[in-house]
Amino acid sequence: MGDSQQMILDPAIRDWVLIPIMIVMVLVGVLRHHITMLLTGTPKKPLLKAIRESKALLRGMRLRSFGNYIPHHAFNSRKQYLSQAYEKGTYLKNPDAAKDNNNNNANPLTAPNPMTDPEMMEGMMDGMKKQLVNMVPQMLIMGWINFFFQGFIVIKLPFPLTPRFKSMLQSGVDTRDMDVTWVSSLSWYFLNLFGLGSVFALILGDSNAAGVDMAAMGSMPGMMPGMGAQPGQPQDFKKLFLAEKENVLITPHVWDLDDVEERLLTKYGKFSPTKSSSPPASKSKKEPTIKDKIKAAQKISGKRR
Incomplete structure (x- = not known):
């Protein structure tokens, strides 16, 4: 441990390994952002019925949170109206499909077929495009680093860490006695991959596609298992409306302006x-x-x- 503390890095590693990896990560992120914008195009406006469906659920939550600021008769009228609307499915985007599911006792919560819904199909295609744009550059950069800079130690962190961080900060370097604060070239790549979000927000704005996509990273082999999202499973607003109806009915009311x-x-x-x-x-x-x-x-x- 004493010898590892005295290890001195060659300045050429800083100039030809540390800084180039960071610059390449920034440039690839900017390029990925523009390619994603070209593939996905401008985001389409959501349908009016879909907006009404989500806002109707928010209306019940607002009534439960701020209902004490209105008189008792106004609260009761809103409670009665919302409970009846939630029960009948007035605000559903597709009430006919909900009625058919209620009539069929087989499986009322079966997800619709994405192949028959153009909106869901388009959403799945956009997700596949984003995964492709995220996976291909990361695989190329990882191959470039493993081929040219395998086993390099590039930087030392200025703060102490526990030994549990050794496997994360020293990927590709099998040394048992090295201090955990030393960072390998492959680990430096991962630190830049997950830590350049603020830099991309400063360059491209908050709503950018340059940062790492967790859903896309979950589908990559050997990386972050279980993080991938499962597209094609929309929310069951009928079930959410019925649950919100119960919450609204049991909410007590005490007017804040009494006396x-x-x-x-x-x-x-x-x-x-x-x-x-x-x-x-x-x-x-x-x-x-x-x-x-x-x-x-x-x-x-x-x-x-």
Whole structure:
């Protein structure tokens, strides 16, 4: 361990291995972004029925979260309307298909065939294009690094790490006594692959396709198993609507503006709840009427004369 701490790297490794790998990763990411934009084209606007389907579910969630800011009768009317709409499937994008699934007792949650739905087919094709654009450059870069820079140590991290990081930071270098802070060329490639997201966001903007796609990486052999997404399985909004209906029906309501005047007066010291609860004391003298006031004024004027 003492000898490994004193290891000195050749400056040529920095100039011809470390910096070139990082520059190639940035250039390949920019190129991948532009190729993805050319293959997928401009994103299409979603259908109005699909937007209404998702926003209807959000409407019930908003009612449960902020329902205390409206009166009791308004909350009850909205609760009744949304529960009936969720039950009947008013906001479903395809209510006829939902009715057919409810009538068929075989398997009501069977996913539709993607080959017969143009929208799902197009989404699957876009996903395959993105996977192809992600896989091919990464395989080429990994082959280039393994062929030219296999076994190189390129950098030393300035902070200590536990031995569990050794297999991640020293890929392709089988040494047992080397300090875990030393990074191999292949591990430097993976660090750039997952760590250049901020650089791509600065160069290409937030919504860029230059970063690594986890779904595409999950389909690559030997890398990140279980991360791949399974296209062609849409959400069952009928089931979500029924669950949201139950949540809306059991949500209690307490209007936040009940007794707001008394609470404000109590907060600023102008009102005492104990005094307001006690009945007002009966006055022994009656308040003078207008006729009494006129007679009193006439008497005062007569005395002055």
